[in-house]
Amino acid sequence: MTSRELTGFLPLSETQPGEDDLPRRLSDMAWRIGFGAIGWPWLLASLSGGRKADKRALLDELGLAHDALPHLGSWKADVGFLRHIVREITRLRPAHVVELGAGASSLVAARALQLHGGGRLHSFDQHGGFVDATRQWLADNGLGVDIRHAPLTRESADWPGRWYAIDNLPDQIDLLIIDGPPWSVHPLVRGAADSLFARLSPDGVVLLDDAARPGERLVARRWRQRWPHIDFRLMKDGTKGTLVGRRRDVTLPVANDNDAARTWRHLGRAAGIAALIATGWIARGALGEFPQPAQASSFLDEAAASRRAALLRQAMASQVESATLNPQEIERSTGIILPALPVGWRVADVQLFPTADSPAIAMSLESPRGEHLSFFADRAETPADAKPMLAERAGDVIAYWEAGDMAYALTGQATPRRIMELAATIAPAS
Template sequence: MTGFLPLAERLEDIDHGERLSDFAWRMAFGAIGWPWLLASLSGGRKADKRALLDELGLAHDALPHLGSWKADMGFLRHIVREIARLRPAHVVELGAGASTLVAAQALTLHGGGQLHSFDQHGGFVDATRQWLADQGLKADLRHAPLTKKSSDWPGRWYAIDTLPESIDLLIIDGPPWAVHPLVRGAADSLFSRLSPGGVVLLDDAARPGERLVARRWRERWPHMDFRLVKDGTKGTLVGRRRDVSMPAVNDNEAGRGWHHVARAAGIAALIATGWIARGALGEFPQPAQAETFLDEAAASHRAGLLRLAMPSQVESQRLDPQEIERTTGIVLPALPSDWRISDVQLFPTADSPSIAVSLVTPQGEQLSFFADRAETPAEGRPLLAHRAGDTIAYWEAGSMAYALTGRTKANRLLALAAQVAPAG
């Protein structure tokens, strides 16, 4: 939230070559990143903001206008969702602001964990602390000037004095890109403190710099799963540590010094060759994400059939799309009115709950409709896939991915999916 405030670092402490290189990176990424910066000005719909504040029990004027350098609604929803799911003991936030208020309130509602927030501007830290106090909230807010130099990443990093031994949720909304487009990569110095199942949330993840950061994180931290979710104006990178043993330090790649003048020339070469424009920034191969999404859709279908066959399981036949969107952020399309709903369930997935709806068509066909956020090769027109004896028609609309699963012929399933898909 402090991206337009003066950088609280002393330029005389930075050598001339580093300053020249950082300036070249900022100019280059500013030239190619303006569409992302322009798209971020809205911050999200006012209705979504009111719904989030209602969910948190906060007044509608508790948050400032969201947009520009502030966390947007998509990112704030992720914070609330992960705190509700994890009930974390320790949340660490890099870059204070709107996310601080949201995280602090969510923690009071879900477990009462401790929020540790760091920002480079001492005056803003004091103002945020008072802002929280006005709302009856507390957090451990600390001034962390940008004076530390990373051996692995460019730019200057937070001088953090104290951290919890174990971090359950790491929120990254700083430093601002004006320090360096790749500066947030240094947040991986905290990954070794993540608890098993711990989560990383990176704001502005759709920007070119953050996409390069995400690509390198994925290479350096193979025991973590990263996923870009495009459900806000800026995109959120969700990282989750697998529940396996983890080295105390990052040993996936030896620390490489950044040769400042060389990389300044390198970025010019990348732009000249059109490397960025050709889409080389897409950090996650879509087929892998599609496979996970399809596996989950098939699993939800089988689970739904089992529930319907078990008298001890109580079905919920009420589908409330507004409540689902308000609580989970999942947007559901209108389903055909002559399809009978036999069950509606939250279905656990790696990042957050998805929605599974068991359906029966007028012809008696048992189907499952599955909704989640995922990157797949599909667009508005459904594609087909198969899992065991199940046929799956899947498509995307906005940031959402949908699947219709059943044990029926492919052409018939495509015809059924066409009644729901926007370009069916």
């Protein structure tokens, strides 16, 4: 949630359960204390809503005034998450977007829909006054959406905390934006959003904000287990991380593989968390998924496969190569951001390359020395950062690095030292 007015560090207060629900209240409080104790680095990092230059670029892309998003960060969406929304709407041109937690994401999604296909935004928030203010805010920007008050009164058999009282949902959801309820309700409360996953359309997408926090990592871990036909990937751009889930197998129904209801033992979990806090095990990740080392294998295998495909295409007279490089069109259509190539490099071929969840970009390049190289770009998570790392596949040397949520690979048959030198001319200075 984000308002156009200045807001405090903490989320808006929630309606408390009744006095007869003391076990739940004690349990939820224990979870909040436990996750607050280990989650403060993520909370501090979230104070920044992103770089002002990035926010201006996003607003320019949407044709909105630079003061249209005056206050971001803290419990509110950041620029990284908002950019994911724009990319997916641009790519999908969705008919129905459902949003949990209204505010800046509502403004950005509504404007992106207005520019790309004219789909409908269905937005829900638990605060009636905030809903009214957001509706007026969007109207002031010439945008009308279906935004409704959805109090936190529902129970979930599978997840703790109270959930939105939502009704009149579209039968199919093309894009599901999850930016609520806040973690102060319960660190795992957003897990209940999976009650909507069965409505995802073929190629439907899920976006979860604050995905780097410990609670959301636990949610993501369980989602991966329960929804095997949705590929979930943590994107590290922005200040808080975004979990992107893509329905990947359109031939199989997206069905929950564990529909049996289960009862949460609130007091037992509360006591367990208290004990873990006392012994320090929470900080060591005993409760579940905390940041794990990223794996590069899949990305590197795809980069190597794209090089083999390019070499094969070059050897076949029937296959057409395209040396036309239009970075703006590529970003607009795929969300992939390409770095500027050094002066003197020649582009021999540019192709879309299919990956498990979305198209990547594969390019054949020639350096000023006549070295034939392959360049691969995709949204992926690897162990690398801005400084390139080395790998080898089938006799080829690969230098790979990351910039934001993008991963890049430069592949060739030169020496490792030479490949690193060439990669350094493309990779951002570290």
